[in-house]
Amino acid sequence: MSGSPVLFAFDALTGALFLLTALGVVATRQVLASLQLFILQSLLLSFSAVLLGIAQNSIHLFAVAAITIATKTLLIPWLLRRTVREEVYGTREVERVLNIPSSLLIAAILIVLAYVVANPLLGIVAMPFVQINLPLGIAAMFLGGFTIAVRREAVPQLLGLLAVENGVFFAGVAIVPNLPVIAELAAAVDVPVITLVVGLLTRRIHARLGTTAVGQLASLREE
């Protein structure tokens, strides 16, 4: 059940790269680079799912991997190209609230926090993969949330949201290797729908306001 040391080592490597891509999304300046990092992150998620699938003999995890590749590396980039092409391929720098060094410092604190949150859960069952995937998944989740907070524009915020999703699933493949297929299918529908809704909304905001700097929208607030 617990798998060979080789698979474990590969999963540890995948987890490290997964966290690096999450950090990359925090640090990159351009939208296209963020999107490419997101695609890479999704590939690493499905690779981890395959490794765990082999180790635990779970057909569900192969399904998760296939669904992730289909939706997150193919469908979502295509949807974004269709809905907000000029946003993704524009080569300008994304406005941000914090500079990169301080962002990375906060990111480091968030990673430590993720380990603090995950720590009480690690001792419950002797599942080695949980030791890697759960804290790293939670860390990627926090970093995605942080990306949403510091980015001022629509598409980078969406990519942050999807990175949070990736983090949850990275933890999810380890803690629930046998989630019912129906839930996987539903998740497969959910993620593209988020992208579509947010993409279309972005397009309307752009058409209406001439900008997608959603961070500057501040007409609605109390005195």
Added chain:
Amino acid sequence: MELAGILIIPLLASAFSLLPAGQRFAAPVTVIASAIVLCLAIVIAAEAAQTGHVAASGEWLTCDGLGALVLLLVAFVGFTAALFSWGYIAERVKHGRRKSTRLYYGLYNLFVLSMLAVPLLANVALMWIAVELTTLLSAFLVGFEDTPEALEAAWKYVVLTTLGAVLALLGFLILYWGSRIAGLEPFTWVGLVEAAPRMPPALLWPAFLFILVGFGTKVGFVPMHTWLPDAHSQAPASICALLSGVETTTVLYVILRLFPVVGGAAGLDARPWFIGFGLLSVAIATLLFIHVRDFKRLFAFSTVEHMGIILVAAGLGGAEAHLGAAYQMTGHAIAKSFCFFAAGVTVLGLGTQEISAVRGLVRSSPVAAIALLAGGFAIAGAPPFAVFVSELVIFKAGLASGQYLVIAVLAVLVVIAFCAVMFHINRMIFGVADQQMRAASIPLSCKATLAIAAIPLVIIGIYIPTPLYGLLKAAASAMGG
């Protein structure tokens, strides 16, 4: 059979509304479909009130007392808001945008469908999907007016509530992990309550916190409430009625479901968290009432306040307090949707949402003024309306169980909130206008909606019909008694 029907009818109505040929009939079809759904919901609720549990169609759909109460409220507001939309949306899209009318009703039916599905789906993972879909399907309804403010509101709504839902997803995955360790096969609420004592508390507790904070974002608990007053003030009034009246309640329902699960585990106590989040929400909403300038925002903050009160009531524990919580949910859904209908006819009549721009409404538009006054009294908790009675039940239950401090704080806040709400509404209705305003006439369907929605508003504070009382009892016992 009824359970499946409730989900199929809105789907058909939505498909019909989206057809190019259906555009002239989209509104009446939606009204009829939601009326049928309401009838089915009443049948289910009556059965649940008697037996406490409605037999499932297959193993996918199920409904107990609490689920039936939420179902009934969603179906009721779904019907009144559909009727209100008929006149309101036609008035708002006078200039050509016919396609958007079709889109409105198509999404309207799907949005109501997703809310109806939440209390019916037996599988907890599927229920999460339904909650998530309520956000995604209503995003364009929130941004329907297509003004910069509406789009800003829709953006915040989607990003923050989806982020919350994803956070809650991790909670549900951990819960599923725990239920596997406890040897539970189907991942249902009933099963979770039963399996909770065998789950490791170290798993159950973080799962609870992730779901409380994640879905709490969508309910609008402070400090995750920042999107709520925007979305609930910028959407068309019919959508506001659904968002504020029942969407929040639907998600709160999920959090209330967790209460008996966590309560079943040794050494865990959700009550301080419920009371803490609840009191904080009531307190901040009360402060925000004071300098609010937009009357739809006023009602939106009132939603934050009421969600807080219900959470406190659930956290007090005991059958009486839970009965109060169920009653408060009912009173809030009915009164808040009525308030937004009243706000909607005021907006139609005067073309503004500014409190300071509305003075002497009783002279310029008596119908809107009376509706706003009744709605204001009902939502602020004046006798003889339901919210007054439910708040008394909650206070009494809290005092009986010796939680004096919580009740004292809650009572003071509720009284301040009452004064603040009535201060604003009083000025709008009876204030002296600088110049006499001329209000546009109100569409017939909007008047009809106000008349229909007023019936339960007036009745349930004075007299609770026996079947409804049975339903409230069943709902309270599903919360863990």
